[in-house]
Amino acid sequence: MRSQSTSLLFSAAIIFLWCSFAFFGSFLNLSPDHINLEQILTPPSFQEWFGYDDLGRSIFDRLITGARTSFFVSFWVVFLSSIVGTIIGIIAAWRGGWFDLVIVRIIDIFLAFPGILLAIALAGILGPGINNIIIALTVVGWVGFARLARAQTLSIKSREHIQAAKALGTPTHKTLWQHVLPLIIAPLIVEATFGIAGVVIAEAGLSFLGLGIQPPTASWGTMIRDGTRYMLVAPHMVIAPGLALCLVVLSVNMLGDKLRDKMDIKES
């Protein structure tokens, strides 16, 4: 039990750091784009914990700016896709009939694109940039929420209190909002938590492929990509951003696991 709460504390601390860097990083007087030619590829030291990159920019400053990039991309993608997906899923299950059939087919079709492939193709076609990444990942992301919301709504649709609300003539939107949504929200929150971890990896992955955030804006994915060219002389350029990325993803995943246990949701 003790080791469990330690790991929860650890992941909470990392997530807290990540969020605070995202929100308050701009007050820290950072210079992520400042080029210092004398410091090119300087390894980590006590003055500069993470060293400098191939243009002599401070890796520490770029890590913190990158935290903001990954936080806001994942926030917006999960926010948009959870809302769109949940609304579509609930309405499909509630209305049933041909509408539900069509939605189920559309979900199946979107799920037929393996993993990150559709996002890669979309980002490649839309062109790089933070907005296009958010669009590409949302187009891919809503499906999971829609499928889950639909399944959950179907499983509680015939409960007595919902039938009672219907019989009393409660307007549909009120029934869905007050009686259906509260009952299905727990698994959706868990899905959203894992979704954040997934989007953090996807954003960095697209940026790593050169399809995401464009230089000079700092993104952990772009930093890893730049670092791969100097692995022999400056391994810290790859190690630092990757560690930051892994710590955040690991912490968010651990939090998701805890939430799932707490809310007693069966692993699907």
Next chain:
Amino acid sequence: MLRFLLIRLGSALVVIAGVVCIVFFLLHMIPGDPVEVMLGESAQPADRAALRHELGLDQPLLKQFQVYISGLAHLDLGKSLHSKRLITEILSERLPATFILAITALIIAMLIAFPLGILSAIRKDTLIDRGAMGFAMLGVSLPNFWMGPILIMIFSLWLGWLPVSGSDGIRSIVLPAITLGTALAAILSRMVRSAVLEVLNEDFIRTARAKGMSEWRVILKHALGNATLPVITVLGLQLGALLGGAVITETIFSWPGIGQLTIDAIQQRDYPVVQACVLMISLIYVLVNMITDIAYGWLDPRVRLTE
């Protein structure tokens, strides 16, 4: 069984039709003009019009769609804008490499996941269990575009044991396959663990133990056999993530498969090739899932009876 088979085939066909539509319209919603990209901004209007006509881009969208579909029906995916070669030819060169990489990654993942999952299930709540599940958690959180470079750094640059990239000989597949297989190994070992745990509560396990069967035989013969089925379904679904991950892994290791082709084509704005690659990878995924589904229904009659 025939009814089950027909339902599965029918829904796979609907999905494939949908995938074809999405891939086609994806290409035609590109902002800007592919002709401009190909010829550059300084091209003469007459040349542009000629190229547009040659590519069929001056036709109405529905007509273009019709041409595309009839091409597909004749297994004609068009030509690459970059190399001017037939796309079917390029794909047939690239597919085997991706296939070999994916299969090797799959084998590595299963070799790690089954022992680890079984061990942590029978030693539930011990240090072994916690360590194994910690590894699983780490495995899903390590992105392959970081793990790949780190492996290259350690095993190629520092130790010099394995080649950095390319695809000659068996030694060059080790790092890409490990990079690609780790996440799958992590997810699978969790699945194996929970499947074995579930089966261990069944009556037939108690009977086997009561008969005095050795614990290892109970696990290997009765528990594992029954736990394998749900794991196979997950395996089919996870193949999608594996194929998606292959795109990134192949790029890191310059592995000459369809994933690297996709990224190269995106960078060269070779849209027909991008279209063909996305279509091909998705088709493989849909087919594998359909086969898994059918195999599952065939092995376990309960599945097809609930349809």
